Amino acid sequence: MNRDLSLLIGILVALLAVLLLGVFHSTLALDPGQRLASLALERLPESGVSNPVTAVLLNYRAYDTLLELAVLLAALLGIWSLGPARPGFQPAGPALAAMVDWVVPLAILTGGYLLWVGGHAPGGAFQAGALLGAAGVILRLAGNAGAGLPSEAWQRWLIVLGAGVFSLIGLLLALTGYGFLSYPPGQAKWLILLIETAATIAIGVTLAAAYVGGRPQMAQPPRSPLAPMADPEAKR
Amino acid sequence: MTTDSLILPIALPLLGALLTTALPRIAPLLGVIAATLTALSGLWLTGQVWGGDALNIVLGGWGLPLGIGVAADGLSASLLAMSSLVGLGISVYAVGYFAGSDRGLHFWPLWLLLWTALNGVFLAADLFNLYVMLELLGLSAAALGALTGSREAVAANLRYLLVGLLGSMSYLLGVALIYTAYGTLDISLLSERIEPSALAATSVVLMTAGLALKAALFPLHFWLPPAHANAPAPVSAALSALVVKAAFYLILRLWTDLFANITTTGAAFILGALGAGAILWGSWRALRAERLKLLAAYSTVAQIGYLFLFFPLLQAMPPGPARDDLFAACVLMAVTHGFAKAGFFLAAGLVQKNAGHDRIDELGGAAQSMPATTFSIALAGSALIGLPPSGSFIAKWVMMRGAFETGQWWWLIVIVTGTLLAAAYIFRVLSRAFGQEPTPRCFVTDARAEIPALLLALSSVALLGLAAGPIWSLLGFEGVQT
Numbered sequence: 087m088n089r090d091l092s093l094l095i096g097i098l099v100a101l102l103a104v105l106l107l108g109v110f111h112s113t114l115a116l117d118p119g120q121r122l123a124s125l126a127l128e129r130l131p132e133s134g135v136s137n138p139v140t141a142v143l144l145n146y147r148a149y150d151t152l153l154e155l156a157v158l159l160a161a162l163l164g165i166w167s168l169g170p171a172r173p174g175f176q177p178a179g180p181a182l183a184a185m186v187d188w189v190v191p192l193a194i195l196t197g198g199y200l201l202w203v204g205g206h207a208p209g210g211a212f213q214a215g216a217l218l219g220a221a222g223v224i225l226r227l228a229g230n231a232g233a234g235l236p237s238e239a240w241q242r243w244l245i246v247l248g249a250g251v252f253s254l255i256g257l258l259l260a261l262t263g264y265g266f267l268s269y270p271p272g273q274a275k276w277l278i279l280l281i282e283t284a285a286t287i288a289i290g291v292t293l294a295a296a297y298v299g300g301r302p303q304m305a306q307p308p309r310s311p312l313a314p315m316a317d318p319e320a321k322r
Numbered sequence: 323m324t325t326d327s328l329i330l331p332i333a334l335p336l337l338g339a340l341l342t343t344a345l346p347r348i349a350p351l352l353g354v355i356a357a358t359l360t361a362l363s364g365l366w367l368t369g370q371v372w373g374g375d376a377l378n379i380v381l382g383g384w385g386l387p388l389g390i391g392v393a394a395d396g397l398s399a400s401l402l403a404m405s406s407l408v409g410l411g412i413s414v415y416a417v418g419y420f421a422g423s424d425r426g427l428h429f430w431p432l433w434l435l436l437w438t439a440l441n442g443v444f445l446a447a448d449l450f451n452l453y454v455m456l457e458l459l460g461l462s463a464a465a466l467g468a469l470t471g472s473r474e475a476v477a478a479n480l481r482y483l484l485v486g487l488l489g490s491m492s493y494l495l496g497v498a499l500i501y502t503a504y505g506t507l508d509i510s511l512l513s514e515r516i517e518p519s520a521l522a523a524t525s526v527v528l529m530t531a532g533l534a535l536k537a538a539l540f541p542l543h544f545w546l547p548p549a550h551a552n553a554p555a556p557v558s559a560a561l562s563a564l565v566v567k568a569a570f571y572l573i574l575r576l577w578t579d580l581f582a583n584i585t586t587t588g589a590a591f592i593l594g595a596l597g598a599g600a601i602l603w604g605s606w607r608a609l610r611a612e613r614l615k616l617l618a619a620y621s622t623v624a625q626i627g628y629l630f631l632f633f634p635l636l637q638a639m640p641p642g643p644a645r646d647d648l649f650a651a652c653v654l655m656a657v658t659h660g661f662a663k664a665g666f667f668l669a670a671g672l673v674q675k676n677a678g679h680d681r682i683d684e685l686g687g688a689a690q691s692m693p694a695t696t697f698s699i700a701l702a703g704s705a706l707i708g709l710p711p712s713g714s715f716i717a718k719w720v721m722m723r724g725a726f727e728t729g730q731w732w733w734l735i736v737i738v739t740g741t742l743l744a745a746a747y748i749f750r751v752l753s754r755a756f757g758q759e760p761t762p763r764c765f766v767t768d769a770r771a772e773i774p775a776l777l778l779a780l781s782s783v784a785l786l787g788l789a790a791g792p793i794w795s796l797l798g799f800e801g802v803q804t
Binding site for chain 2 (some may be wrong): 105106109111112113114116120121122127129145146147148149152153154156157159160161163164166167168169214222229242243245246249250253254256259260264266267268269
């Protein structure tokens with residue numbers, strides 16, 4: 087591109103940014119009035135969890151979160167539609183492999199902890215799922231071409247698990263008269279935990295599969311779906 | 323229970339998408355079942371809005387402003403009816419189009435996710451929820467557009483994805499400003515609280531610009547022609563007929579609902595002027611296009627322009643029956659284009675499949691051997707031109723009357739020029755169908771694929787033209803005043 091033109095564009099963008107900053111500053115200077123945070127904290131005891139972030143994500147605005155899970159699914163399906171995955175890296179050397187043996191189970195364990203702790207402290211399905219996904223990334227970097235994931239048929243069920251459990255619970259609640267995604271009083275905690283567990287698995291598998299970067303290869307020998315990630319030993 | 327059914331046009335395609343992902347072997351069967359149920363739920367909801375008044379529900383039982391609202395009024399219901407019928411047509415067509423191809427495997431879940439997001443946009447009453455819906459819409463649309471796997475398709479749709487993300491970000495920035503100032507995201511609550519200020523003006527500009535990018539308003543249309551022209555036919559139909567409408571619907575909703583007392587004549591004039599540019603440039607490029615699908619894509623750019631021409635007219639018109647007419651005509655125009663363009667793209671896809679290419683100059687024999695398909699193109703074309711009795715004829719009539727009544731005569735020149743150019747590019751295609759080739763005896767040559775295209779094109783002409791009254795009653799206005 088022409089240098090003068092890019093300079094001009096740069097100046098214009100900078101001016102726009104200054105304008106936006108000015109408007110944003112004047113907004114912050116305004117009396118904010120009542121925003122939703124105080125209201126969200128006030129009704130926290132009814133939400134079934136004591137972590138306000140989890141309450142917003144899984145209760146007040148659960149509908150948004152359901153669709154975010156659908157967004158993740160759409161992203162992975164988009165990746166799969168573009169073709170098969172590239173072959174993985176060569177098997178890791180002994181030092182890396184020994185580290186992977188430690189790190190992957192630890193990541194899965196920490197993921198489980200984050201899922202549980204999300205009810206009352208920072209944590210939750212997305213963080214736990216990210217750790218599971220990271221475990222998959224590490225496995226692929228260490229030479230496991232499938233990132234420790236099960237066969238394609240199983241992957242397909244696992245990636246829809248989160249949105250599936252979420253929307254089925256929502257519809258069941260609507261059918262039983264509570265309303266779509268309106269948890270009955272006192273039941274919110276375990277329903278949220280159920281949804282979050284399903285979402286954690288779905289997010290973890292989706293992220294790992296996205297890192298693999300293509301449709302799982304059919305030629306891959308089917309492995310036991312029950313211990314997809316925890317067993318890098320079997321692979322070596 | 324009636325209000326709970328508001329969620330069905332969103333939940334059903336979502337469930338369908340999940341099932342078609344999990345069970346790829348029977349994806350077409352599941353897809354058609356999900357599409358039928360989705361369409362039925364959408365039409366049922368439209369019937370509810372028609373019979374009574376606007377429906378709304380706040381999900382989660384928290385009430386406003388903590389929960390997320392979902393609502394259907396006349397405007398949402400009209401577009402929901404469009405997405406239901408056009409979506410069903412596209413689904414039936416896709417079964418045949420993707421039969422025996424690996425791409426169908428990827429088509430169904432992504433298409434149903436796209437449909438989820440479309441219905442979600444039409445029914446949302448919450449600004450942030452709309453952002454999530456737009457994300458889902460943009461992502462699934464770009465993935466679908468790249469399904470052919472060709473280099474051009476992937477490049478065009480990667481650009482589409484990035485442009486869509488930029489649009490979403492701009493929209494989100496506007497939403498963030500509004501939330502900071504007014505402390506809620508619900509559209510109905512906001513429209514009571516919002517008042518003219520620098521902040522509100524900035525939000526309008528950011529949100530409108532972001533959405534105009536997604537709606538491919540001239541000169542932000544650059545991404546549309548390659549993305550729509552290189553997609554598989556059912557996807558092109560969905561992108562051109564439905565996806566750009568979602569962004570347009572949102573601009574209309576924001577301008578007439580949320581920001582009704584903030585928008586000014588000047589701002590509306592800018593939108594109108596861009597619309598005029600879109601009409602002239604899009605029609606001209608369509609006339610010059612060498613490929614049938616590229617012609618259809620540029621025609622979409624032009625037709626989006628007509629929709630934006632309504633903004634200066636709506637802004638200048640005082641509230642009353644005349645403004646109601648204009649508003650209904652705007653919706654009618656959008657819906658008619660949805661049907662016509664879907665029919666056009668589906669038919670173009672059949673021509674392309676039959677001839678092996680879609681170069682207009684060499685289409686003679688192919689077009690002539692498929693009478694039903696060519697007839698669909700002609701019907702859809704007459705709706706794109708705005709010939710009577712199509713819905714766009716009525717819409718253009720009301721628009722021209724509005725331009726007279728508000729003293730904005732200059733738009734008339736644009737409308738007339740655009741219509742003439744549209745007639746030129748449609749007849750350029752149709753003239754190829756009258757060669758010396760032998761014509762087959764049978765009108766319909768491939769029923770499963772030709773009938774959806776024919777029905778969609780026919781609806782744009784007959785259903786929406788001869789029976790445009792329902793749109794008026796759906797929007798809660800008195801009868802047609804033409």
